[in-house]
Amino acid sequence: MAGKVVAILGATGVVGTQMMRVLEERDFPVRELVCLASARSVGKELAFRGERVVVREARPDAFEGVDIVLGAAGDAQAQELLPEAVRRGAVCVDNSHAFRLRKDVPLVIPEINAADIANHPAGIIANPNCATIIGLMPVWPLHLRAQLKRLVVSTYQAASGAGKPGLDELEREVRAHVDGREVGATDPFAYPLAFNLIPQIGGFDEEGYSSEEMKLQNEGRKIMHLPELRVSCTCVRVPIVRSHSESITMEFERPISPDEARQILSGAAGVKLVDDPARLRYPMPLEASGQDLVFVGRIRRDLSAPEGASALVLFCAGDQIRKGAATNAVQIAEHLL
Ligand SMILES: NC(=O)c1ccc[n+]([C@@H]2O[C@H](COP(=O)([O-])OP(=O)(O)OC[C@H]3O[C@@H](n4cnc5c(N)ncnc54)[C@H](OP(=O)(O)O)[C@@H]3O)[C@@H](O)[C@H]2O)c1
Numbered sequence: 001m002a003g004k005v006v007a008i009l010g011a012t013g014v015v016g017t018q019m020m021r022v023l024e025e026r027d028f029p030v031r032e033l034v035c036l037a038s039a040r041s042v043g044k045e046l047a048f049r050g051e052r053v054v055v056r057e058a059r060p061d062a063f064e065g066v067d068i069v070l071g072a073a074g075d076a077q078a079q080e081l082l083p084e085a086v087r088r089g090a091v092c093v094d095n096s097h098a099f100r101l102r103k104d105v106p107l108v109i110p111e112i113n114a115a116d117i118a119n120h121p122a123g124i125i126a127n128p129n130c131a132t133i134i135g136l137m138p139v140w141p142l143h144l145r146a147q148l149k150r151l152v153v154s155t156y157q158a159a160s161g162a163g164k165p166g167l168d169e170l171e172r173e174v175r176a177h178v179d180g181r182e183v184g185a186t187d188p189f190a191y192p193l194a195f196n197l198i199p200q201i202g203g204f205d206e207e208g209y210s211s212e213e214m215k216l217q218n219e220g221r222k223i224m225h226l227p228e229l230r231v232s233c234t235c236v237r238v239p240i241v242r243s244h245s246e247s248i249t250m251e252f253e254r255p256i257s258p259d260e261a262r263q264i265l266s267g268a269a270g271v272k273l274v275d276d277p278a279r280l281r282y283p284m285p286l287e288a289s290g291q292d293l294v295f296v297g298r299i300r301r302d303l304s305a306p307e308g309a310s311a312l313v314l315f316c317a318g319d320q321i322r323k324g325a326a327t328n329a330v331q332i333a334e335h336l337l
Contacts, residue, residue, distance in 0.1 A: 109133055145256055162188045
């Protein structure tokens with residue numbers, strides 16, 4: 001029979017729901033869709049291609065007969081359940097952090113390292129961290145021209161990056177503020193996010209970097225095959241609904257001018273050049289939302305670079321639920337067909 005049996009682990013969440021839309025839009029050959037979530041969601045109905053799919057509990061036997069699993073649950077569920085799916089013959093594309101740095105698991109942004117997909121001895125291919133995907137999309141084509149040495153990144157990450165609980169919490173806080181009630185803060189944020197920002201995503205290490213910040217270094221090195229790349233990153237949660245933005249300073253081995261960078265990025269796969277500040281055109285999360293392209297602009301020389309050094313600054317914005325998660329995962333799955 002034509003088509004694949006596809007399971008989404010975490011189908012009721014922000015990423016899982018988006019995966020269904022992306023499978024529809026890209027006409028992925030799905031023979032049957034299996035929607036899996038926690039016991040709390042059993043019996044819920046989700047729409048796929050105009051039909052209702054009833055959510056089942058994610059248990060090992062739910063993966064019988066499944067060809068491809070798209071993982072959109074947390075690290076613990078991925079760690080427990082994806083090996084069970086592989087044992088039953090499935091190949092998994094996982095969005096959690098659980099497998100990303102394992103040597104036997106490729107970590108892939110198809111526009112950068114699609115060739116790595118072929119070698120997946122553990123039956124699992126990992127989707128990178130969303131801020132890493134959004135940031136590397138414009139950096140990679142410039143690296144190909146000028147050889148990247150060093151990255152300094154500041155992120156502005158949307159509430160939905162913390163999943164449905166993050167989205168619901170921002171909405172609750174904004175409503176409370178508008179209604180004149182006390183905003184307060186509850187999970188998943190440690191402080192009120194509405195009309196605030198929080199310079200912490202994940203726990204801190206002994207150097208003072210958060211786990212989200214170190215993902216950009218460690219995952220970036222693996223994806224671009226640049227094990228020595230120097231990265232310093234500051235990740236900040238901001239009170240917007242959707243799409244992550246990043247300010248990126250890049251130092252290169254070889255000369256590259258802002259004009260050359262614009263010319264390269266205007267033809268690069270997966271990015272959209274939006275760089276006409278005089279006409280108030282630059283990347284913004286509102287415009288990037290709902291798109292698969294990462295918007296890039298504000299390209300300029302790094303004025304702080306030492307004399308003779310080659311360094312540029314840019315700003316980018318991309319929909320972290322689409323290209324940062326669901327679309328990237330479906331693109332990887334397309335390579336498995
Ligand atoms: N949000 C983003 O922007 C983003 C971007 C890139 C990667 N990711 C990663 O993608 C994954 C999903 O994130 P999300 O934002 O979609 O989170 P989410 O909205 O909180 O959804 C989590 C999903 O996991 C399911 N789940 C929770 N506990 C489970 C259990 N014990 N067994 C089976 N399923 C369980 C939930 O089902 P119930 O509804 O039944 O609880 C829900 O479907 C995470 O690993 C996240 O780090 C997220």
